[in-house]
Structure formats: structure tokens, C-alpha cells
Amino acid sequence: MLGNIWLSSALIVTAIYSASSVYKSYSDAQEAKEIQENYQIITDIKTLLAKQYNKNPDEVTRDEIMMHLPSGGNWEKVLLLNRNKGSNIDDDALVDVDGNFVLNESEQLKLFALRAKLQNISSNEEIEDGTHTFQVGNIEKNIVNKNKTIDTSVEKAIEYLSEEILYSTLTTTQIKEKLETAIETYTPHSDIYQDMRENDTEVLTVTQLATRREAYFKEKIKEQLILNENAMETKLYYYLKDEL
Amino acid sequence: MIKIFLTLFFISNFLNAADSSSFSDKQRLLLVVKQMIQDEESIARAYENYILNEKKIPEDFDTLVTDEYLGSSFKSTLIPELSNFSFNFKKQLTSRFIKTSLQGDASYESIYESDSFRKKTYYNTNGTPDDKTDDFVGFKLEDEFVKHMYFLSSTGKFDLLECKDLNKEKYCWGEEDSDDENVIYIYTDDTQTDLLMYYSIDKFKTGPIIINKDAAPYDEDEFKALSRGVLLYDTSAVKYIKTLSSIEVLK
Numbered sequence: 001m002l003g004n005i006w007l008s009s010a011l012i013v014t015a016i017y018s019a020s021s022v023y024k025s026y027s028d029a030q031e032a033k034e035i036q037e038n039y040q041i042i043t044d045i046k047t048l049l050a051k052q053y054n055k056n057p058d059e060v061t062r063d064e065i066m067m068h069l070p071s072g073g074n075w076e077k078v079l080l081l082n083r084n085k086g087s088n089i090d091d092d093a094l095v096d097v098d099g100n101f102v103l104n105e106s107e108q109l110k111l112f113a114l115r116a117k118l119q120n121i122s123s124n125e126e127i128e129d130g131t132h133t134f135q136v137g138n139i140e141k142n143i144v145n146k147n148k149t150i151d152t153s154v155e156k157a158i159e160y161l162s163e164e165i166l167y168s169t170l171t172t173t174q175i176k177e178k179l180e181t182a183i184e185t186y187t188p189h190s191d192i193y194q195d196m197r198e199n200d201t202e203v204l205t206v207t208q209l210a211t212r213r214e215a216y217f218k219e220k221i222k223e224q225l226i227l228n229e230n231a232m233e234t235k236l237y238y239y240l241k242d243e244l
Numbered sequence: 245m246i247k248i249f250l251t252l253f254f255i256s257n258f259l260n261a262a263d264s265s266s267f268s269d270k271q272r273l274l275l276v277v278k279q280m281i282q283d284e285e286s287i288a289r290a291y292e293n294y295i296l297n298e299k300k301i302p303e304d305f306d307t308l309v310t311d312e313y314l315g316s317s318f319k320s321t322l323i324p325e326l327s328n329f330s331f332n333f334k335k336q337l338t339s340r341f342i343k344t345s346l347q348g349d350a351s352y353e354s355i356y357e358s359d360s361f362r363k364k365t366y367y368n369t370n371g372t373p374d375d376k377t378d379d380f381v382g383f384k385l386e387d388e389f390v391k392h393m394y395f396l397s398s399t400g401k402f403d404l405l406e407c408k409d410l411n412k413e414k415y416c417w418g419e420e421d422s423d424d425e426n427v428i429y430i431y432t433d434d435t436q437t438d439l440l441m442y443y444s445i446d447k448f449k450t451g452p453i454i455i456n457k458d459a460a461p462y463d464e465d466e467f468k469a470l471s472r473g474v475l476l477y478d479t480s481a482v483k484y485i486k487t488l489s490s491i492e493v494l495k
Contacts, residue, residue: 049360053359053360053361053362053363055359055360063274063351063355064355064360066270066271066274067271067274067275067277067278067355067361069271071268071271071272071275072268076267076268076271088266088267089266089267089270090266097351152359155384156366156368156382159366159382159384160368160382163334163336163382166398166399167333167334167398167399185368185369226472226488227472228471228472228473228488229388229471230388230391230392230395230449230471231391231392231395231396231448231469231470231471232391232394232395232469234468234469234470234471234472235395235399235465235468235469237488238468238469241489
């Protein structure tokens, strides 16, 4: 009798233990799968936005990702550490405001899963105070894209100058001030990839570098205006030729 | 026991709902900003199409709210502010964002002012960082003909009329249904007494442009807007070319 009770109890305990082990394995596998899925979804959204608006994937912020996600339908779960009902963006964010993946050291399973996903993908992992940050999207910005950004900035500066100069009667000093404002406002410092040094040994201070980038940008405006591609640019060149 | 369980269940549901609303509220506001940007993009496209079709620049926003352009039922997040808005010769809108309750919130502000979700518009920080009242959203024109029409319309008069029109203007079209229907005439002033030049609209970029020899030495402002390399003939059939700074006879 006692033997039977002992055996039954042992079987029940074994069954419970086995069931919980199976459930834990299933739950771990799901978590690993979810984090890999989330990474893929965020990467795809960043790449799409980057291609569409000529920017670096690593510059796409969480707000921009949120603007791209359909409203409703629990899509916010891709930004969260887990898909539990209680998770929220303030306490359980998987994607930080800069659009990077952040995982705490205690989340060992998720870290392994993410590293497994990233083993063939170029991605930066930074560790600070037990928090691992993974950049999503390529780090390198391709030069063609930077050229496009510089061209867009030149275009904006010319639009601004034409609006400010062609429709008002300005003195030479005022025209000069407008040009200075345009250069100050529109020079895309972070996108000018040339090192601006006159020789290999020259070392530039931050101020010198900024000044040379502005001079470079001014030269790009002149190059565009001198092409005389349309009446507005031709006339604008006439007003600016002594200042450029 | 059941009461305690039910109470805990409702509290838990309430907390979940509160969490989810924080995300959805934020997303809803972000989507409002995105919609504002998309509306501005639509207005910029309509603005360009209007110039292309009507050969004049739209006077005000209401002109664009028709079936042919924005659609007469265009419901914009901007409409309350834009009704009766005059473009005032410029291809731009004043910043709408500063009039919303989101103004001052850096995260929404940076999205609105960035190039994210913008292709045909750009944000211009015209004022100082603390004073954004002069900031505007500019339209980028892409079509070369539209750029030329915008230039003529905005530097001459708002609307290019036919030259025979009683309301005379210094830039005008040839008479409709005549041989010079698509010809643009440029005079020195609105009296249309002294002709400077005329050209077929499809030749605005390369020429030939016919210039009046009486306008020599060709130092009027209108000649400064001719592109480098444009071919010109004067009314005595002498051939010229526009250089970067002057008009030279071709021998």
C-alpha cells in the first residue's frame, strides 16, 4: 500500500517536473525566436526608411520606427523586451530612443539568441554598466548617399537664397549676410566626408575643420550656380558672384 | 477568494490598458506629425502640377482644393490654418507646427523639422532657435519648365496674361489660338512699349531667343537670367551667345 502511494507520488512529481521542463524549453525557444524576429523587423523597417529618405539606417530613431508601424494590432510588441501583456515602452523597451537594441546582462538567453542571429551580420555591441547595446543597421554610410545629402543641402541653400535675394532690393552688405546665414544654416558638417587637410601631416582643430567645411560648401554653391541650369540660378549667380 | 481574484484581475487589466495607451498615445501624436508632413508634401505636389497645367502660380491654398489637384474633399490636418492662406508669390507655407499643442516638445519638433518623410518639401529655420515664428516649409520644384514659369511669374507678375489683355504686364503670352500661342514676350515694363526678347516656351533653356536690337547693350535685368550657352538672334539676324557675364556676338 505504502509502496504504491510512494510510486504514484514519484510518478506525479516526475510528470510535473518533465512537463515544466518541456514548457520551459518551449518558452525559451519562443523567447529566442521572438527576439530574433524583432531584430529582423526593426532592421527591415530601418533599411526601408533609410533607402526611402537617404539616411543611415543607424540614424533612424525609435520615433520614426513608431511612425512607420501600423497603429493598433499590438505592433508595439516588436519594440519590447517580451510580448507579455504587462510590457510597456517606458519600462521594458528593447529598442532605445536612438533605435538601438538594448539588453541587460541578466537576459542571458536573449543575448545568446541575438548574438546567434548577428554572427554573420556586421553589428556593434557595446557594454556599459551591464547593459549591452547593439546597433541596428549598417554603421558605414556609403559615399553616394553623402554626396546626395550634400547636393540636397546645396539645393536648399539656393532655394533659401533665391527667396531672400531675388524678390527684395538688398544692399551688398545685406546680400553678404544672407549668404553667410545660408552657409551657416545648411552646411551639412557631418556629411562632408573629405578630411579637409591640405597635406597628410596637417592637424585641424574642430573650429578649423568647421570653417573649411563651410568654405567647401560655399564652393559647392558656386559650382551649382555657375552651371546656369535655370533662370533663377543664373540670376542668383549674378547677384552673388562677387561674394562667392 | 473569488472576489479577491476578480479584483486582482481587473487591476491587472487596468494597468495593462494604461501601459498600452501610453504607447498608442505617443504613436497617435507621432502619426499626427507624419500626417502634417504628408499633407505638406501633397500641397507641394499640387502646387507644381498647378503651374504645369495652368502656366501660372497658384494664388492661395484654396485654389488647389479642387478635384484636379488636392481633391475637393482634401481633409488636411492643416486645413483650419490654411483656409484663405495666400502663398504671396512664394512657394512655401508658414510653419504649422508652432501652432499646435506639440510645439516645444523636442521629440515631435525634431521629426517635423527633419527631412524624414519629406521629399518635395524642406523645413527652413529662418528665425532664431527660440523664435520660430518666421520658420517655413519650402517646396522643391523638380520640373525645369515649372521652375522657369515660377521664375517668370514670381519676378514679373503673379499671373502671365495674354499680351493683348488690357491689364498689361511686362511678361506675357502670345495670343491664344494664334501662331505664337506658346511664345513668351518680355518687355522692359508693364506698358509693353519696348520689347526686350521673345521665345517659344519649349526653347526657354537652349534658345534660340530673339532679342530686340534696340535693347543693346543688353544690360537689363532680364538678360541676366538667361542661362550660359543660350543661343540668341537679334532682330537683324545677328547671332549671339550668352556667356557667364555678358552677351557676345558670334562671328
